[in-house]
Structures are given as structure tokens and as C-alpha cells.
Amino acid sequence: MSLGAKRRAKAQLLLVLACAAGASNALASAWRTxxxxxxxxxxxxxxxxxxxxxxxxxxxxxxxxxxELWLVREPRLRKAPxxxxxxxxxxxxxxxxxxxxxxxxxxxDYRKQTVRPGLYVLRYALQPEDGNHIGVSSYRDFLLLVxxxxxxxxxxxxxxxxxxxxxxxxxxxxxPAVLALFPAAQDAPAGSVxxxxxxxxxxxxxxxxxxxxxxxxxxxxxxxx
Numbered sequence: 330m331s332l333g334a335k336r337r338a339k340a341q342l343l344l345v346l347a348c349a350a351g352a353s354n355a356l357a358s359a360w361r362t363x364x365x366x367x368x369x370x371x372x373x374x375x376x377x378x379x380x381x382x383x384x385x386x387x388x389x390x391x392x393x394x395x396x397e398l399w400l401v402r403e404p405r406l407r408k409a410p411x412x413x414x415x416x417x418x419x420x421x422x423x424x425x426x427x428x429x430x431x432x433x434x435x436x437x438d439y440r441k442q443t444v445r446p447g448l449y450v451l452r453y454a455l456q457p458e459d460g461n462h463i464g465v466s467s468y469r470d471f472l473l474l475v476x477x478x479x480x481x482x483x484x485x486x487x488x489x490x491x492x493x494x495x496x497x498x499x500x501x502x503x504x505p506a507v508l509a510l511f512p513a514a515q516d517a518p519a520g521s522v523x524x525x526x527x528x529x530x531x532x533x534x535x536x537x538x539x540x541x542x543x544x545x546x547x548x549x550x551x552x553x554x
Contacts, residue, residue: 360522360530360545361389369399369429372448373477376484377401377426386520388532388545393434395545400428404453404536405486414458415469417512418539421453424486427472427536430508439471439509441548442500449474449499451508452492456551467511467526472543474499474506507551509544 365387369378385397404427410419421427428451436444456469473496480487480495487495496505511525517533517540525531529547533540 362520363387397431417468417470423455423489424492426450426452439507439549444499444506448477450477450480470510472508511542513540513542515540
């Protein structure tokens with residue numbers, strides 16, 4: 330390689346690194362998180378409230394409050410994992426509550442549906458498996474949002490069909506409110522904000538032994554919900 334070609338290759342590499350650093354800095358400036366010594370608010374069914382951690386993960390967007398997240402200390406797991414096509418977290422039990430979310434502003438879920446500010450119970454769910462799933466979404470793992478007033482059995486596992494029906498109260502549509510989950514690197518710090526393979530920002534949380542990424546902003550085409 331000639332000296333000129335080497336210089337051009339070096340310049341291109343520096344440009345790529347600069348673009349990557351710029352994207353990382355933009356992500357960091359848009360989303361910020363911090364641990365807050367704040368108990369879950371009143372209005373949450375007592376059985377669930379007793380299972381939540383004592384502190385919240387506070388999320389800001391562009392310097393303004395976006396949400397607080399309280400996770401259960403220990404999510405209910407299957408005795409044996411049940412693997413399947415597109416399932417990233419095979420030990421999580423569908424229908425089980427994993428936390429509580431308080432939104433400070435209107436938010437668009439993974440279906441581009443508007444979810445109003447307020448409190449929501451978060452329950453793990455799997456997108457129904459059908460022939461339309463392949464190639465539509467990377468994973469079938471989601472959290473469905475349910476208003477606490479609709480979730481009288483907040484500490485118990487809910488049948489997937491019933492859960493879908495309850496979550497529709499969060500959107501006012503024929504579809505549930507869906508928050509997409511992606512696997513995160515096991516060494517990713519809880520509370521960090523990273524991008525998934527679709528370039529969508531997600532906050533990393535710990536659920537049992539899993540590092541899970543909750544998609545903060547982004548959409549996907551979903552069948553079955």
C-alpha cells in the first residue's frame with residue numbers, strides 16, 4: 330500500500346471512530362439514569378408493593394423527567410427454561426409481574442400507540458407465535474403495561490390472554506401496551522443506556538440472572554398483539 334493510500338485509510342478510520350463517538354455522546358446526552366432512594370408510590374396493590382425493591386431507577390430524557398422504574402426483588406422463574414423460537418429469556422414465566430413504571434409524559438410503545446402518563450404494572454409476556462412472526466421482530470419477549478386499577482391480582486401470574494385484555498386499558502385501543510425487551514451484555518452495568526441491534530436506545534436492568542434491555546424509544550411491526 331502506498332503512503333497516500335495508508336493516509337487515506339487512516340483518515341477513514343478516524344472518521345468512523347469520530348462518528349461512533351458522536352453517536353455515543355448523543356445517546357448519553359439524550360438519556361440519563363440515576364438510582365433514587367424512593368419507594369413505590371401509593372395506589373399500588375399491596376402484594377406487589379411488598380415485592381418491589383426499595384429504590385427506583387429514574388430516567389430522564391433531554392434533561393426532563395421521563396419515568397421511574399421499580400423492579401421486583403426476585404422475579405418468578407420457571408423451574409426449567411422453556412426455549413423457543415425468538416425467546417431471549419426462557420426462564421421468565423409469562424404473565425408474571427416484574428415491576429412498576431411511572432411515566433411522566435406521554436410515550437409511544439413499540440406499536441406506536443400513545444400511552445398516557447401515569448402508573449403501570451409491568452408484566453412479562455411472549456408475542457404469540459405464528460407464521461407471521463419470523464422476520465418481523467427479533468425477539469418475542471415484551472413487557473405489557475397494565476394500570477394498577479385493572480390489576481387486582483398484581484402479585485400473581487395472569488393468563489396471557491387475560492393479560493392482553495387488561496393491558497388494552499393502557500392504550501384505549503384493541504391492542505395492549507407493549508414495551509420491547511432485548512438481551513443485553515452480561516457485563517453491561519444496570520442502569521446504563523445502550524443501543525440494541527436495531528439502533529434503538531434501551532436501559533439495562535437486572536431481572537434475576539438476566540441482563541435485560543428495555544427499549545425506551547423505537548417501534549416494530551408486531552403480529553398477534
